[in-house]
Amino acid sequence: MKFSLLHATRILKAGWKNIYMHKLRSLLTILGIVFGVASVISMLAIGEGASFEAREKIKELGSHNVIVKTVKPPAEATSQQNVTLASYGLTPQDLMKIETIPSVEKIVPTWEDKMDVWYMEKNLPIRLVGTYPEYPAVMNLEITKGRFFTYIDYKLAHPYVIIGSSVANQLFPLEDPVGKEVRIGVNYFTVLGVASERAIVSGVGFEAEDINFDVYMPLTTQRMYYGEYSVGEKGGGIRSSDMSWVRYHRFIIKVSETEKIVTTAAIVEDTLSSSHKKPDYEILVPLQLLKQAEHTTRIFNIVLGAIAAISLIVGGIGIMNIMLATVTERTREIGIRRALGAKRKDIINQFLVEAIILSAIGGVIGVFLGVSIPAIVTKFADMVTIVTYWSIIIAFGISVAIGITFGIYPARKAAWLDPIEALRHE
């Protein structure tokens, strides 16, 4: 028999007709495939989203960086005073020691405090960051308007600030912020530039922080206007206010080569542990965090993948089940077709095409569902999800493959029926 496109279309049409005849049954049959395909796509979208977040976070922290943060040590039980002056964290001595490590290319310290920034009658809570002019370089921070402060601004302690994109948007919705004066506390500063918008990332293993609300100024300026003390927001009035004296809040250490990141982190740890008796610092290695995040994502993917696989297999069994029922139901029809000249191959085609149509319809519905679920997850669970086109192709391909795999047995069973027996079947 010659095989033509026309003939294939007729087989497809006949298959579709049979499926359409049993609409409800067909719909129930494909549910397994629908959920299987949907879960494959959503799983990949959520996994992809998580690793995207991790990559973004690394970009934000700098993949070549080791970050040392000041943390408040646990309060000592002996301290009974209401007003305390806690002194802790990273010191200029630490800075000098770390600078001498050969693999350290650059070290940028910061001093940070939560404050309010004012422009006209508008105000906004921000994080003030006093730092070095190299900060944008090590943190991959881009300046969209104006410029960052320079070494000279730093040396002369100019009253300049660079504001994050959200600060710019909220304080200057209609104006160009560059050159405007803003007030922080009781002091006025000139806006020198605006930093580009950065994704808010809350991936596995990281704390969420929105650096779009940062305001940067030279460390010298910051020291001049605000010193090194900060008042904690403990509440309970002045008597229980919690003052702290912190020299630096963060060191951003840029390492010369990727291979040396982990070793450098270990050396930094060694250096700091000898002079810090209290655990008042924390070392973050973005690269290691990335690996951790990738590991977590992988486990997540395996678990979800297993669920999706089970769902698809169950879907396939559903199709096989219904196809076997169809074969039994249509035994006489098979006998008639065989008597009228259908070859075994024709019967196989007929039933296989039906199984494939079923699973492909399931696949298409599953794709739609699989694209919608991540969107819903993003909306309600505030997670980044990314539906990649190849995940759709894979999922749809799997659904068709399932149709073939689980359709072949019933189809063969139909084809190998004895036509004489089949004709006699009631």
Add this chain to the structure above:
Amino acid sequence: MEAIIKLENIVKTYQLGDIQIPVLKDISLEIERGIHMSLMGPSGSGKTTMLNILGCLDTPTSGRYILEDTEVSSLDDDRLSDIRSRKIGFIFQSYNLIQHLTVIENIGLPLFYQGIDERIVNEKSYEMAGIVGLKERIRHKPTELSGGQQQRVAIARALINNPTFILADEPTGNLDTKTGKEIMELLANLNQQGTTLFVITHDSKIADYGRSVVRILDGEIVRES
């Protein structure tokens, strides 16, 4: 007249456990082109087995079956299917129409498996529906037709591939006498126009329509007339 079918010493034995059941014992028969032959015998005489072998649905245990120039007895399943689709028209007692297909689709079914263009199939099916007088009913489903009409559809279906011969198995078995007579007259009429007809029946009235009657009993041909 040339013989289009030659059966030579056909034997068919069924194996039932350890017991061999001979159903056809040494049958030799020639069927000529254009003839209307009836095969008559009581139930259990081997009529159905004869039908299966003649219809290329089954192969004999031994013996030769030559259909036109083809030795059919040793062909594989695909070749047998091919012969069924090109050379044989089947008419069954219970019509054997496919219930979810329309009349015209049922009529065209044998051509479907020859891979013929749908448009040509439809034209031809329509023509066949005309021959059996069902032109008005081509869009109906078999369940919407009477028994006699269903059998007419089956006849049209048997004719569409222009077969070497038509094999009818109790064509009137499910019909009342009057309708049965109409069907037999239709078949006889087709035979007049040159269609070779082989009718299997247990009813002597039906057998008598044939120009030649073969009687079978216990797997052997007892009389040819």
